[in-house]
Amino acid sequence: MPDRSEKIPIAAGIPDIQSLDFAEGRIDQDLLFSIFDRLDTGVWIFDFDEKRILWANRKALEFTDAASVEELQSRDMGADMSHSVDQRLRQYQQDFCKHDVSFSEIWTLYPKGKAQVLQVVMSGIRLKDGRMALLCEGRPHHEQQPETLRSAEALMHTSVMISLFSQDGKPLYRNTASRAACSAPEAPFEDQFVDRKDARRLLDHLKRGRTSGLVAHVSTTVGRRWHELTIRACHDAVTSQPAYLVSEIDVTELHQTKERAQYLASHDTLTGLSNRTYLKERVDQVLQTADDQNNRATLYLIDLDDFKIVNDSLGHAAGDGLLQLVAKKLGDLTGPDDIVARLGGDEFLICHLEQPGGRGPDWFGQELLAAFATPQLIEGKPRQVGLSIGYTQYPEDGDGIDQLMRHADLALYQAKTGTKNQCVRFQESMRLLRDEHHAIKKDLENAVVDNEFVLYYQPIACTETGQVIGAEALIRWFHPEKGLIPPDEFIPIAEDTGLINDIGLWVSGKVAAMQAHLKDLGQSVPLSMNVSPRQLSDPNFVTRMRSLPELSGCAPDKISLEITESVLLGDIPHALGTLSSLKQAGYRIVIDDFGTGYSNLAYLHNYPIDGIKIDRMFMDDIASGGAIVKLILSLASALGADVVAEGVETVDQRAWLSDNGCHRFQGYLYSRPVPEDRFLAMLEDQTKAAAR
Ligand code: C2E
Ligand code: MG
Ligand code: MG
Secondary structure (H helix, E strand, O other): OOOOOHOOOOOOOOOOOOOOOOHHHHOOOOHHHHHHHHOOEEEEEOOOOOOOEEEEEEEHHHOOOOHHHHHHOOOOOOOOHHHHHHHHHHHHHHHHOOOOOOOEEEEEHHHHHHOOOEEEEEEEEEEEOOOOEEEEEEEEEEOOOOHHHHHHHHHHHHOOOOEEEEOOOOEEOOOOHHHHOOOOOOOOOOHHHHHHHHHHHHHHHHOOOEEEEEEEEEEOOEEEEEEEEEEEEEEEEOOEEEEEEEEEEOHHHHHHHHHHHHHHHEOOOOOOEEEOOOOHHHHHHHHHHHHOOOOOOEEEEEEEHHHHHHHHOOOOOHHHHHHHHHHHHHHHHOOOOOEEEEEEOEEEEEEEEEOOOOOOOHHHHHHHHHOOOOOEEEEEEEEOOOOEEEEEEEEEEEOHHHHHHHHHHHHHHHHHHOOOOOEEEHHHHHHHHHHHHHHHHHHHHHOOOOEEEEEEEEEEEEOOOOOOOOOOOEEEEOOOOOOOEEEHHHHHHHHHHHHHHHHHHHHHHHHHHHHHHHHHHHHOOOOOEEEEEHHOOOOOHHHHHHHHHHHHHOOOHHHEEOHHHHHHHHOOOOOHHHHHHHHOOEEEEEEEEEOOOOOOOHHHHHOOOEEEEHHHHHHHHHHHOOHHHHHHHHHHHHHOOOOOOOOOOOHHHHHHHHHOOOOOOOOOOOOOEEEEHHHHHHHHHHHHHHOO
């Protein structure tokens, strides 16, 4: 009969219980305990929940300096347990519940104040009541250097998550913090990333160097977090196989704060759209995608028509509401890959990546216009909102955002100066025109000082008698190199730049001097001069006009100031006050190009108007009955205003005007605008003829 007691592996750690023959009654519980007590390994069972030792063998009593198992059982191990140890134990408990694993740690115990270093192997053991407890096997550990011991302790306590992976991504080791954060500790490296591309980017980068780093979105036991990961190529100390060591810290709060700050810096607070700040970067990305996919991208600049009128007439809250409404509509019309930004004021940008087989940029532009074709509700009231759109296509119209924006701006300018509510694509001719504008702008700055302007006079005559009964002063610019530049080409630029104020002061001085001269000559014909809207906002203008009679000796009641209808529409602040002051100073106020503006007849009553000049486009209407001219004539008569018909070119037009009670006309039929001396000569001839 074999001696069964010999089979008992006394010093080999946990005995092979299956091999014990309880049935024959030769080994009982006491013998088993005595076997445990003979082991050179300390064995004890720890209750995670109660934080007490449930059972220990003699070696374990030795390690813990306990007099008996009962004494050890009575110790409250949780009493001076640090938070990190507590956390670590809970983590082990969870790990054991999920997996059949064991861990090895180096522990330092201090029985009687003397450090006792143990190598402890821990595994889970299910108690009879079903709870998971900790089975510990400890052996004295002699070889460890203090440095190694400390680093092992540090690894255990640090909040930095440290993990080691084999080259194929299998986890080889996780420190406590890493295990605590990792929802699947056994899963491969890539699995923790919300976007696996981040893992691949990290590893690709590692192939090119020894380390690699990234802030990435990862899945953890507490949900999705932002981790800053650093990985380093190394070798596994156990197998000597290539591996990589990963250290991670949770930077979620910092990342969110940064993202918020970046959001605030890059977005417009009113509309929530992107602002100018990071536009370049974002548009560059779209252009890059267009290159990669061999596609086109279109950049639209969008400007609201007459936004200022909404703002001024309905107030800023309504203006803000309109901008928000437009932002929302633009957002609805565009896709997730498009960029919609507010550039400031009422200007918006859309950068749209064309899809192959898409319906083309003009179609999209028209779609935008169509979205605003019906009245929009602003503060509960329906209102027409017009848009002007200028656009450029990449790569045809520009090679980068700067050029595309400049060109789209030119197209937008064109859209706005046309009939508005249009979608216009950039054309090279616009750039040439802009270059020309730039050149004119530069030269205009010196034109007043260099005395390059001259005033011509175009007679205004009586439709019945053909007598000269007045004249309009019209400016001419004799450019030293380019020759004669007509006012239509430089007045709008002068208005844009504000140079019109200087030019206007010069004109008024000249006209006043001419009027005084006519007075001296005994000529009583009145003169008229054009006044740009912008001049009316210039306080120097009124002061200057007031002082002119005294300075020049002119009679202000013989000078008419021609203003356009737009002045009366509310674009110019204090227009009514300014016009009243000018009227008070004795000047006459005349509306030029009547009928071309918004023709809101109601405003005419409110302003001190002495005369109306019917725009020359209505002269064509005369051949077909002249209904509009008749209407304007009766309106003027009701207002008690004088009427001059402009642009009269034919004898029939003059005859018709005469027949219909319009006594004054101006046009090529009688005379083109002529230099001052020619005009004076005309007057002189007329006086002589009358004397005969
Ligand atoms: P406006 O004040 O309506 O002047 C009338 C324009 O019609 C003048 O053009 C005149 O030459 C032109 N015209 C006159 N009769 C006829 C005709 O029978 N047929 C045709 N086709 N045209 C005719 P001009 O001199 O080129 O001036 C253009 C515009 O430039 C003026 O339109 C006015 O708005 C502006 N302008 C001219 N001088 C001044 C100025 O001193 N100050 C300002 N602010 N604007 C000025
Ligand atoms: Mg005029
Ligand atoms: Mg006119």
